[in-house]
Amino acid sequence: MADLLRVANTPGFERWQEQVRRTGGCSDPIHLSGLTVTRDRASGQVLYSYSTAGEPGGRLRVACGNRRASRCPSCAWLYAGDTFHLIRAGLSGDPAKGTPRTVRSHPKVFATLTAPSFGPVHNRPTGGRCRCGSSHSEDAPELGTALHPESYDYAGAVLWNNHAGDLWRRFTIYLRRELAARVGMSQSALGESCRVSFGKVAEFQKRGAVHFHAIVRLDGPDGPEDAPPAWASTGLLDDAIRAAVARVSVPVAAAGDRPAMVLRWGAQVDVQPIGGTAGDGTELTEAAVASYVAKYATKAAETTGTVDRRIGELPELDKLPGLPAHARRLIEACFALDEAYPDRKLARWAHMLGFRGHFSTKSRHYSTTLGALRQVRADYRARQERQQRGLPDLDDAPEGSTLVLAHWTYAGHGHTPGESWLAQTIARDLAAGRTAAREACTELAELDDAGEW
Structure with missing residues (x-):
C-alpha cells in the first residue's frame, strides 16, 4: 500500500x-x-x-x-492476434497480406500429430472410467500424471520432446514423397506441379508431451496465387499425411546407461478437412481453425504446471512448492540426461520439458509473416x-x-x-x-x- x-x-x-x-x-x-x-x-x-x-x-x-500469456497477457494478446491473421490469411486469403482470395478453394486439412505413450496416465476416456477406476473431473490435478511413476519412461518423454522438431522436419520430407508416389511421379516432378504449404503450432498435453496442430495446404508450383493440379484433393492429402506419419523415425544413440532408441509419432493421428465457408457442412471453419491455432501460440509448457522461465540448477525446484510431482520428474530427467547428450542441451530446456523448437512456424509460401x-x-x-x-x-x-x-x-x-x-x-x-x-x-x-x- x-x-x-x-x-x-x-x-x-x-x-x-x-x-x-x-x-x-x-x-x-x-x-x-x-x-x-x-x-x-x-x-x-x-x-x-x-x-x-x-x-x-x-x-x-x-x-x-x-x-x-503467463508472462505478459497484454503482449500475448497482440501476438495471438497477429498469429490469427497470419493463419487465416493462408486459409481464406487476404490480398492486403499478399495472399489471393482464390487460396480458399485449395485443398487443405487440419492435422494433429501426437506423441507415443511413455506409460499409462490418468485420463478421462469417452464414456468410461480412468484405469485407476475413478471418473476424474475436467480440472482434476491428477489428469495427465503417471499411474505408475516408478515405471513411467520420463527419460523417453523428454527425449521425444527434444527431438520433436526433427520428427516434424522428416514428416514434411516424407509427406512430399508420399504425395509423389500416390500420383505416380518423381519428387522433382511433383515440385514442378504442386507445392505443399503449412502453418503449425505446438501444444503441450497434460502429460507433458508435445503434439503439433498443422494446417497443410496444396498449391500450384508458384504458391498460393497458383491453382493446384487437378489431382490434388483433401482425400489425397489425408492419405499421404497418415502414411508419412507412419514412416517417420528418428534414431537416438545409446549414451550412459540409456539404451539406443527410435523415436516415432504416436498412433493417434487426426486429419480433418477445413471448410471454405461456415455453412458448407464442414465442422472446421477457417475462422475456427485460425482462432484455435492463435490460442495455443501464446502457451507453453507452463500449462502442465511447470515453470515459464529457465531453471539454473535443480535445487531451485525446492523453492517451487506448487510444482506437480509429474512435471518435476520430467525436469529432473532433463538434467539427468544433459551430460549423456550434451549436444541436445536438455538442462537448458528443462523448463520446456526438453522441447527446444519454435512454438509456431510456417512454410515460406503459406501466407504473410x-x-x-x-x-x-x-x-x-x-x-x-x-x-x-x-x-x-x-x-x-x-x-x-x-x-x-x-x-x-x-x-x-x-x-x-x-x-x-x-x-x-x-x-x-x-x-x-x-x-x-x-x-x-x-x-x-x-x-x-x-x-x-
Missing part, C-alpha cells in the same frame, strides 16, 4: 499512466533512456526533439513483446506520431529530406509492487475493450467465411 501511495503521489503520475497505456498494459515493460532529434537535412533545422529526461524517472517504457504484420503496425504508429509532431508524411516528403539522430540505452525493466497493481488495473480496462473488438472481428470473420460480408 505504501508503494501504491508513493506512485500515485509522484510528480508525473499522469504521464506514467499514459506510458503504461501505450504499452498496452504490459506486465514487464522495458525501460529505455536516451534521446532522438529529427533535423531538416538541407538546412539543419531541428524539426523535432525528444529526451527521456522529462519522463517519470527519466525513462521511457516500451512493451516487452513476450508471447507467453509476423514481421510483416508488425511492420504494418509500426508504420501506422509512425505516421500518427509524425502527424502529431507536425512533420511531413514520409510518402509526401522527398526521400532523404530529414535526418534522424537517436541514442538509446537499456535502463531496466518491470514495475515496482505499487506500479504493478496500477498497471494491472489499466490492463484490465484495456482488455475489456480488446475483448469487444475481438468478438466483433470474429463475427466479421464468420460472416466473411459464409460469404455474407
